[in-house]
Amino acid sequence: MRKSKIFKLVSLVLCLSFILAACGQGGTDTKEQPPTNEETGAKETQYKDTITVAMTAQPPTLDASLTQSQVTFGVAGNIFEQLYTMNAEYIPTPELAESVEISEDKLEYVFTLRQGVKFHNGKEMKADDVVTSMNRWLNVNGRAKALLEGANFEKIDDYTVKLKVTRATSDVLIILSTRSLFPTIMPKEVIEAASPEGVKEYIGTGPYKLQEWKQDQYIHLVKFDDYSPVDSEPSGFSGKKEAPTENIYFYFVTDHATRIAGIKTGEYDVAENIPLENYEELSTEEGVTLYSKPSGSLNAFFNTTEGLLADVKIRQAILAAIDANEVMLVSYASPEHFTLDPGYMNINQPQWAVKAGAEYYNQANPEKAKQLLEEAGYNGETVTLLTTKDYQEMYAATIAIQEQLRQVGINAEVSNSDFPTFMETKKDRSKWDIFITSNGYNVIPPQILAVNPDWAGFSAPEVKTYLDAIRGASSDEEAQKQWANLQQFMYEYGSSTALGHYNSSMATTDKVEGFVFFDQPIYWNAKVAQ
Amino acid sequence: MLEYLFKRLLSLIPVLFVVSIAIFLIIHITPGDPASTILGLEASQQEIDELNELMGFNAPIHIQYANWMKNVLKGDLGDSIFMRQPVTQAIIEHFPPTLSLAIIAQIIAIILAIPFGIIAAYKRGSVIDTTLMSVSLLGMAIPGFLLGLFLMLFFSVKLELLPVAGYKPLSMGLWTHLRYLILPSIALGTVQAALITRMTRSSMLDVLYLNYIKTARSKGIKEIKVLLKHALKNAALPILTIIGQSFGSLVTGAVVIESLFNIPGIGQLIMNSIVRRDIAVIQGVVLFVTLVYVIVNLIVDLLYGVFDPRIRLDGK
Numbered sequence: 031m032r033k034s035k036i037f038k039l040v041s042l043v044l045c046l047s048f049i050l051a052a053c054g055q056g057g058t059d060t061k062e063q064p065p066t067n068e069e070t071g072a073k074e075t076q077y078k079d080t081i082t083v084a085m086t087a088q089p090p091t092l093d094a095s096l097t098q099s100q101v102t103f104g105v106a107g108n109i110f111e112q113l114y115t116m117n118a119e120y121i122p123t124p125e126l127a128e129s130v131e132i133s134e135d136k137l138e139y140v141f142t143l144r145q146g147v148k149f150h151n152g153k154e155m156k157a158d159d160v161v162t163s164m165n166r167w168l169n170v171n172g173r174a175k176a177l178l179e180g181a182n183f184e185k186i187d188d189y190t191v192k193l194k195v196t197r198a199t200s201d202v203l204i205i206l207s208t209r210s211l212f213p214t215i216m217p218k219e220v221i222e223a224a225s226p227e228g229v230k231e232y233i234g235t236g237p238y239k240l241q242e243w244k245q246d247q248y249i250h251l252v253k254f255d256d257y258s259p260v261d262s263e264p265s266g267f268s269g270k271k272e273a274p275t276e277n278i279y280f281y282f283v284t285d286h287a288t289r290i291a292g293i294k295t296g297e298y299d300v301a302e303n304i305p306l307e308n309y310e311e312l313s314t315e316e317g318v319t320l321y322s323k324p325s326g327s328l329n330a331f332f333n334t335t336e337g338l339l340a341d342v343k344i345r346q347a348i349l350a351a352i353d354a355n356e357v358m359l360v361s362y363a364s365p366e367h368f369t370l371d372p373g374y375m376n377i378n379q380p381q382w383a384v385k386a387g388a389e390y391y392n393q394a395n396p397e398k399a400k401q402l403l404e405e406a407g408y409n410g411e412t413v414t415l416l417t418t419k420d421y422q423e424m425y426a427a428t429i430a431i432q433e434q435l436r437q438v439g440i441n442a443e444v445s446n447s448d449f450p451t452f453m454e455t456k457k458d459r460s461k462w463d464i465f466i467t468s469n470g471y472n473v474i475p476p477q478i479l480a481v482n483p484d485w486a487g488f489s490a491p492e493v494k495t496y497l498d499a500i501r502g503a504s505s506d507e508e509a510q511k512q513w514a515n516l517q518q519f520m521y522e523y524g525s526s527t528a529l530g531h532y533n534s535s536m537a538t539t540d541k542v543e544g545f546v547f548f549d550q551p552i553y554w555n556a557k558v559a560q
Numbered sequence: 561m562l563e564y565l566f567k568r569l570l571s572l573i574p575v576l577f578v579v580s581i582a583i584f585l586i587i588h589i590t591p592g593d594p595a596s597t598i599l600g601l602e603a604s605q606q607e608i609d610e611l612n613e614l615m616g617f618n619a620p621i622h623i624q625y626a627n628w629m630k631n632v633l634k635g636d637l638g639d640s641i642f643m644r645q646p647v648t649q650a651i652i653e654h655f656p657p658t659l660s661l662a663i664i665a666q667i668i669a670i671i672l673a674i675p676f677g678i679i680a681a682y683k684r685g686s687v688i689d690t691t692l693m694s695v696s697l698l699g700m701a702i703p704g705f706l707l708g709l710f711l712m713l714f715f716s717v718k719l720e721l722l723p724v725a726g727y728k729p730l731s732m733g734l735w736t737h738l739r740y741l742i743l744p745s746i747a748l749g750t751v752q753a754a755l756i757t758r759m760t761r762s763s764m765l766d767v768l769y770l771n772y773i774k775t776a777r778s779k780g781i782k783e784i785k786v787l788l789k790h791a792l793k794n795a796a797l798p799i800l801t802i803i804g805q806s807f808g809s810l811v812t813g814a815v816v817i818e819s820l821f822n823i824p825g826i827g828q829l830i831m832n833s834i835v836r837r838d839i840a841v842i843q844g845v846v847l848f849v850t851l852v853y854v855i856v857n858l859i860v861d862l863l864y865g866v867f868d869p870r871i872r873l874d875g876k
Contacts, residue, residue: 088832090598090642098603172599172607226614227598227641245643245650246824246832247727283725283822287709291717291724450592450837457605484604 078558079276081542083551084283084298088246093228094212095167095174100470103209104302104550105280107267108251109150110214110234113141113160114207118266118548120379120473122207125260125268126155126215126235136198143189148256149217150239157185162221164193167213174213177205177476199501200509201474208473209267209549237273237554251278264546264555271554274544278553293318293537299558300542302551304535305422306363317540321547324369324377325534326470328361328427329479331486331526336459338411345524346390347402348413348464351438352431353394358530360430361423369531374480374517376471377531381506386514387521391528399438413442416462418452427466427529459487468532471549475500475513480526488525492516568858576850580629583846587839588621594641594837615641617839628843637847638840642833647844650829657727658818658825661748662810664741668749669756669806674799676753677760678787681768692757699754705816708747712821715743725822744821748814752806759802763795796867804860811856812849 089102094110113127124130127141147155164183168174180196195202206213220229232240237259238251253273262269281298283289286305293301294315304312304320312318332348333339339348354370362368372391375382413435417428428444435442445462447455455461465486472478476497483489496516503509520526536547545556595611596603612618619627631638637647680692716724723740730737767773768791776790777783815827826845833841864871 090836097599099599172604176604226611227644244824245645245653246828281726281822285725285820285822288712288725288820288822291712294717295720295724297716297724297726448592448835450596450835451590453596454591454593482604484606 076560077274078560080279081275081277081300081553081556081558082279082281082298083300083302083553084281084289084292085302086282086289087284088282089249091228092232092240092243092249093224094214095171096228098173098210100550103212105249105251106212106214106232106234107209107236107550107552108238108278108554109232109236109240110212110216111236112206112213112215113143113164114203115267116207116209116473116549117268120266120376120381122203123262123265123268126160130203136200136202137195139193139195139202140186141191141193143191144258144260145189147235147258149235150233150254151217152256153217155215155217155235156188157191158188159218159221160191160215161185162218163215164191164213166221166224167211171211171213173477174205174211178202197502200503200506201476201501204474208477210470210472210477237271238278241277246282248282249280251280252276266548267552273554274557275553290537293539296539296541300536300538300545300551300553300556302536304537306367306533306535309367309535310364312537319538319540319542320535321537322367322533322535323547324471324531325549326468327374327531328358328368328423328466328468328529329374329526330427330431330464330466330529331480331488332524333459333463333487334523334525335487335489337463338408338413339463341406342524343402343406344408347399347406347408347438348435348440349390349521349524349527350393350395350402351399351434351440352392352527352529353434354392354527354529355394356434357427357430358532361427362530362532367533367535371531372517372521372528373531374478374520374528375475375513376473379471379473381510382475382513384510384514384517386518390521390524396438403439408440410439410441413440413463414461415442415444416452416455416465417444417446418449419446420449420452421468423468423532424466431464431466456486466529475516480520481516486526488520488523490519490523490525492519492523565858565862568861572851572854575854576847579850580632580843580847581625583843584621584625584628587837587842588624590837592837593617594839597836597838598642628840632847637844640833640838640841642836642838643841647840650841651826651844651848654824654826654829656729657823658814658827659811660730660737661741661745661814661818661823661825662807664738664745665748665752665810666803666807668745669752670803672749672753673756674760674792677757677799678764678792680757680761681764682787684765689761693761696754696757699750700758702751703816704747704751704814705820707750708744708817708820711743711747725820727821727823727825740821740823744814744817744823747820748810748817752810755806756799756802760795760799763798764791767791767794793867797864800860800863800867804856804863808853808856812852 085101085104087101089105090099091097091102092106092109094102094106111125113125114122115125117123126144126147128144129142131140143157143160149155161183168178168181178195181193183191183193186192205211214234216229217233220231220233223230237254237257239254241252242250253276257273259270259272264270283292286308289301290304290308290312292298309320313320332345339345358368358370369377370392371377372385372388373383377383415428415432417425419425432442432444456465469479475481479485481493481497493516496512496519499512500509503512536551538545541559543557543559546552593612594617595608595615599607599611628638639646640650643650676692680689683689712724715722722743727740728736773786773791776786812826815831818825818827819831826849830842830845833845
């Protein structure tokens with residue numbers, strides 16, 4: 031009797047768990063599931079119809095105008111296009127526009143649009159879509175709004191639009207071509223239906239369209255059959271996009287070890303953001319190709335407005351104490367992964383790679399630091415270094431600098447928290463003296479955080495004067511000279527310092543062809559051999 | 561029995577209420593806001609403030625709580641600002657992987673633990689006992705993620721027998737489903753097995769030397785029957801409790817293992833939501849997790865009566 035009771039109970043529990051499991055599955059049943067590698071491998075074509083990418087995090091949105099998130103740009107770059115884009119030499123190159131005519135006074139830009147370009151919903155792209163998209167971008171993208179204040183797009187005819195700017199500057203086309211500002215062109219209706227959090231549908235003109243976004247798992251893109259590519263050699267973000275692979279799956283794989291194990295076994299064709307400590311290990315691995323390139327600078331920012339560091343002498347003492355080589359070694363493991371350079375801009379971009387202020391950079395001069403501290407009357411006050419362990423390189427650099435400051439007699443304390451808390455604390459300038467962040471490259475100096483008063487409170491009026499001079503310069507040489515002056519000023523003022531330039535690394539299996547690691551990974555011409 | 565069930569379910573209400581207030585306060589005391597996460601590292605303060613205002617995160621905290629509670633009572637846990645979907649749907653989508661993982665891990669744990677525990681108790685003081693107890697100590701000491709990494713390295717990278725990470729739903733076939741869950745289940749199950757083994761052993765030891773066991777033996781009953789029928793059954797309650805607790809912790813999401821093996825379960829959902837400061841999801845998931853935990857405990861309590869008829873839940 032009791033046995034059967036137990037039996038019934040156990041059966042009931044089992045049944046319940048199966049029903050629960052089955053119900054749960056219901057939600058996913060109907061949706062298309064990603065094929066495993068074995069399934070795709072079964073076809074007898076030369077190349078696989080799927081490329082799988084392991085990326086570090088889920089993008090906050092694919093509405094790229096709204097965010098500064100790198101993971102967004104990496105995925106959205108396949109779906110959306112812009113009027114002009116950057117080629118490999120960072121020269122603005124037509125993409126959805128055919129050409130541009132610039133008025134003599136540099137206040138009007140007339141773009142001729144390419145004809146017959148289709149959106150993923152089948153509609154042809156026309157001036158109305160471009161004007162609505164671009165005006166929204168000018169309105170919602172904080173940096174675009176600041177750089178092109180008062181600018182406005184208007185329609186001339188179905189295939190011509192005009193941009194009016196309020197100030198004559200030399201960088202308008204560069205700004206429009208910048209991937210990190212990403213002025214995406216979407217259909218007018220999509221923009222009009224958008225809420226403050228972003229558009230409700232992701233419809234672009236790119237070589238891939240969004241098929242499915244499975245939250246916290248993957249984004250699935252499929253080839254857009256009606257895509258109309260430009261007819262020129264691929265270069266950087268510009269040129270012909272062929273989409274030889276039918277599907278791209280971007281899996282969100284936050285754990286480094288899992289991404290690395292996945293690339294070794296071929297579970298993923300591409301693994302983004304390989305931590306430098308694993309670079310060595312993977313470089314000896316057969317069947318794996320590594321890509322590495324300078325992609326940003328590690329910078330230390332000083333609190334110029336409040337507390338001890340409001341005194342320029344103290345800031346100069348800190349600059350004297352910093353041994354950038356040591357900091358970079360601690361943060362990036364090996365000299366092959368970083369470059370020492372005082373510049374804030376991309377060291378591969380000749381226009382802006384200047385060495386102004388080099389005498390203040392990487393001084394590693396404790397004696398000078400001690401002397402400056404004495405002159406400033408430093409008396410053992412605490413210097414707080416704000417950091418977060420969520421970004422290993424930022425944390426490691428902070429600890430290294432803390433030690434260097436202690437060596438010269440500064441009472442340096444580290445305050446560590448998770449990333450959102452770090453960002454929140456950073457806003458309150460009474461709570462920190464120094465923080466270090468790694469910052470991806472920007473295309474023009476006004477975009478960098480080191481000159482942005484919001485970022486660390488650095489608001490010397492000279493900065494604006496120099497920036498205006500850079501933007502209003504009549505020639506590239508003149509602009510470069512002005513930028514060098516600004517960089518020199520920043521070092522003399524002691525507002526911040528570059529610590530060095532780091533490489534980003536990615537890995538693919540050696541079956542991947544046509545893949546390019548430009549400012550972001552480029553997948554639209556990539557294919558994977560069987 | 562029904563009255564007891566009803567009382568227990570009723571007592572859930574204050575528990576959930578207190579939990580909801582606690583979690584609401586904790587989230588709001590924690591610095592960081594959802595707008596910064598959406599807008600990215602380099603967004604300006606003005607942009608962040610504007611978006612927060614639009615999303616209603618600038619309202620006073622008690623108003624935010626009241627609004628949220630009002631919707632919860634209507635059965636609406638709110639929408640995820642990050643995932644752009646209702647929280648309920650996010651939970652429904654993230655629960656199956658966790659449930660599958662919990663069931664498989666628990667099965668592994670029980671299959672290993674109960675026999676080992678019985679043997680260790682039966683052979684008390686022997687080499688077998690010492691070995692089993694040392695191994696179980698190791699199992700408890702080794703962190704799940706480390707074990708997971710070792711398993712991944714050996715079975716996936718070296719032997720290439722199982723996939724490194726990921727998740728495929730049951731609808732893609734049982735074997736496909738299981739392949740992805742075997743390693744994480746072992747990593748999770750081992751820790752639980754170690755715990756249950758130790759509990760089984762000590763619980764068995766408590767009864768093995770009692771008089772009724774001696775009586776049973778003296779009646780000439782086979783040793784295996786003595787162990788399983790007479791001893792194990794009487795030793796079952798503490799084991800059941802620990803199994804219930806371990807299942808409760810498994811089914812509410814294994815944060816580390818899920819993120820290591822990239823399984824989109826409840827653990828990952830809550831971790832991602834905390835990083836994103838996706839407040840509605842954090843609140844919804846915590847409520848859900850509390851509910852599940854309490855229900856699992858309730859089921860365990862009900863099972864007590866089955867194993868030990870002396871325990872009457874209706875108090876009569």
